[in-house]
Amino acid sequence: xxxxxxxxxxxxxxxxxxxxxxxxxxxxxxxxxxxxxxxxxxxxxxxxxxxxxxxxxxxxxxxxxxxxxxxxxxxxxxxxxxxxxxxxxxxxxxxxxxxxxxxxxxxxxxxxxxxxxxxxxxxxxxxxxxxxxxxxxxxxxxxxxxxxxxxxxxxxxxxxxxxxxxxxxxxxxxxxxxxxxxxxxxxxxxxxxxxxxxxxxxxxxxxxxxxxxxxxxxxxxxxxxxxxxxxxxxxxxxxxxxxxxxxxxxxxxxxxxxxxxxxxxxxxxxxxxxxxxxxxxxxxxxxxxxxxxxxxxxxxxxxxxxxxxxxxxxxxxxxxxxxxxxxxxxxxxxxxxxxxxxxxxxxxxxxxxxxxxxxxxxxxxxxxxxxxxxxxxxxxxxxxxxxxxxxxxxxxxxxxxxxxxxxxxxxx
Numbered sequence: 363x364x365x366x367x368x369x370x371x372x373x374x375x376x377x378x379x380x381x382x383x384x385x386x387x388x389x390x391x392x393x394x395x396x397x398x399x400x401x402x403x404x405x406x407x408x409x410x411x412x413x414x415x416x417x418x419x420x421x422x423x424x425x426x427x428x429x430x431x432x433x434x435x436x437x438x439x440x441x442x443x444x445x446x447x448x449x450x451x452x453x454x455x456x457x458x459x460x461x462x463x464x465x466x467x468x469x470x471x472x473x474x475x476x477x478x479x480x481x482x483x484x485x486x487x488x489x490x491x492x493x494x495x496x497x498x499x500x501x502x503x504x505x506x507x508x509x510x511x512x513x514x515x516x517x518x519x520x521x522x523x524x525x526x527x528x529x530x531x532x533x534x535x536x537x538x539x540x541x542x543x544x545x546x547x548x549x550x551x552x553x554x555x556x557x558x559x560x561x562x563x564x565x566x567x568x569x570x571x572x573x574x575x576x577x578x579x580x581x582x583x584x585x586x587x588x589x590x591x592x593x594x595x596x597x598x599x600x601x602x603x604x605x606x607x608x609x610x611x612x613x614x615x616x617x618x619x620x621x622x623x624x625x626x627x628x629x630x631x632x633x634x635x636x637x638x639x640x641x642x643x644x645x646x647x648x649x650x651x652x653x654x655x656x657x658x659x660x661x662x663x664x665x666x667x668x669x670x671x672x673x674x675x676x677x678x679x680x681x682x683x684x685x686x687x688x689x690x691x692x693x694x695x696x697x698x699x700x701x702x703x704x705x706x707x708x709x710x711x712x713x714x715x716x717x718x719x720x721x722x723x724x725x726x727x728x729x730x731x732x733x734x735x736x737x738x739x740x741x742x743x744x745x746x747x748x749x750x751x752x753x754x755x756x757x758x759x760x761x762x763x764x765x766x767x768x769x770x771x772x773x774x
Contacts, residue, residue, distance in 0.1 A: 425476045426727045429500045430463065431508030431518070432456035433486040452486050455510070455712050459532065461705050462716025463507070465697075467724050468704075475728035484509040488517040495521035505530065505727050507719070512536040519543040528732055528755070532719055533712070535684075538753035546754035547735075549719060549745070554589035556661045556682040559760045560630070561593035563680070563773070564658070565602065570628045572603040574617060576642060578633040579608045586632035586660060609638075612645035621653040626678070630658045636668055647673050656680070661760075664770065675765040680773065682760045684743045687714060694741050714742040 433452040438445045445453060460481070467477045480499060484491050491514040494500055501522070507530040509515050515531055519541050522529065528547045535550040564573060573594065577583050591604055607617065621627050629646065633639055646655055657677040663669055664683055688694055697717060701709040709717075718740030726732050735747040735755055746759040763770040 423474070423476050424728070425478050426505070426724070427478045427480065427503045428467075428505045428507060428724070428727070429480045429482060429503040430460060431482045431484050431491070431494060431500070431506065431510075432460060433510055433514075434481075434483040435485055436483050437485060449486070452510075454710075455533070458710045458712040459510075459716040461701070462709065462713035462718075463720035464716075465701060465704060466717045466720025469721065470724045470728065473728075475724065477724065477728075482508075484511075484514050484518075486511055486514060488513050491515075492517040492521060494518065503527070505723060505732070507532050507723070510534060512540060515546075516541055519546060528723075530719065530723060533715065538750060538756055542753060544752055544754055547747070548754065548756045549715075551684045551757050551760050553585055553661070555756070555758045556684075556760050557586050557590035558593040558758075559682050559762060560658050560680070561590050561597055563762050564628060565594060565597040568626070568628060568656070570602060570626070572605055572620070573628045573630060574620075575604065575606040575630045575632070577606060577608045578635050578638040578642075579610075580633070580635060580638075582634070583632045590630065590632070609642055609645075612641035614645050614649055618653075621649075623653055626654045626656040628656050628658070632660050634660050634662050634666075636666070639666075640668065643669070643673060643677070646677055650677060664763075671765060671768050675768065678764070680762060680764045681770070683763050683770070684757075684760050685711060686761050686763065686770075686772065687711075687742055691741075697741055711742065718742050 432455075433449075434456045435445065435449040435453050437443070438449055438453075464479065467479060471477070480503065482494055482497070482500065484494065491509045494509075495518045500506060504527055506528070509518050510533050512534050515534060515536070519529060522545060523543060526545050529543070529545045530547045530549060532549055534548075535552050536548075537552040537554060538546055538548050564570065575587060575590070577587065587606065591606075594602055594604060605617075605620065631639070631642060633642075643657075646657065649655060655677050657674075657679045659679055659681045661682045661684070663674075663679075663681050664685070689698075697714070698709060701707075701713060701717075718738075722738045722740065722745060723732075726735065735745070737759075738745040743757075744759045745757050747755045748758050749755055762773040764773045765771075
């Protein structure tokens with residue numbers, strides 16, 4: 363699961379942004395086809411037997427209007443102004459996502475589709491997002507993509523509550539229950555769907571008698587624990603016993619009477635706290651010498667540099683992910699080459715996300731298929747949308763990965 367922020371490209375102050383936004387202002391609209399009618403000339407002599415046909419003007423091609431609402435934070439550009447570290451990260455995310463999205467729309471124009479792309483700066487400000495929801499140009503759009511951050515999404519969608527065209531949440535994995543908006547399309551799978559995917563795999567493939575959940579004691583763990591327990595109880599018919607225990611200073615001795623030596627002992631660790639994970643995983647590694655351990659962790663672990671790959675591999679660690687790019691595939695190689703040629707820089711994960719979403723929603727929009735969100739395999743992730751009453755569409759597709767040969771490999 364990717365959430366903001368991620369790995370960012372090195373930049374030289376604000377100068378790159380000034381140059382970029384000049385380009386954005388000039389080239390926000392993808393190429394369009396212009397139709398020109400040619401009048402039929404009336405004969406100079408000898409009247410026609412029938413009245414001359416009137417010139418026929420072809421109908422203008424459809425132009426799909428898309429509004430992108432991203433945190434460019436343009437207020438930080440100008441004499442005597444500068445970006446803060448936080449606002450600079452947000453601006454980089456916005457720029458990368460825009461470039462990927464724009465490249466996708468440019469690709470789709472090859473098939474005769476036409477787009478008008480409007481850019482709006484949310485400034486990562488709830489008041490600004492709320493104001494944009496009243497902007498006539500935004501409201502008249504065929505598709506709205508953004509804002510990016512949860513508080514901005516909440517402020518924006520609180521205005522547009524009645525049934526209308528879709529509003530895409532492009533990057534946030536925040537649960538749609540936070541917003542309760544029937545128009546929302548959540549592209550990044552929320553944490554609860556990662557928990558369900560893990561529970562499904564444990565029930566269908568591992569089939570243990572019991573599962574141990576090692577909690578840190580922080581309430582943040584419950585965002586994973588609650589849907590996981592609900593899913594496993596539902597899928598197994600409560601035939602798999604769930605044992606939840608709060609671990610202090612890595613002490614696992616209380617679990618020893620319930621462990622077995624001839625089968626895998628299944629542990630779920632939902633924490634993202636560095637201090638807790640460092641101590642607890644060390645204890646599990648020690649335990650693994652006598653009691654075989656199979657570990658299921660939080661999707662954020664994929665991005666934690668403090669975790670030790672060798673240790674995770676010894677513990678047969680599995681995690682779910684919505685961010686798994688095959689850099690060896692022909693499609694990814696072609697995208698990277700085209701991105702470099704167009705923007706003269708390297709694409710980040712946000713550029714890949716922008717390209718996938720631009721390609722998917724751009725085609726649906728041009729073909730009037732937004733009400734039928736079919737499955738899609740992208741470069742960065744795949745889409746499998748489910749409609750939830752009162753909460754819009756949610757992408758539920760996540761991959762299960764396992765540490766093997768010192769890398770994460772797809773399990774299912």
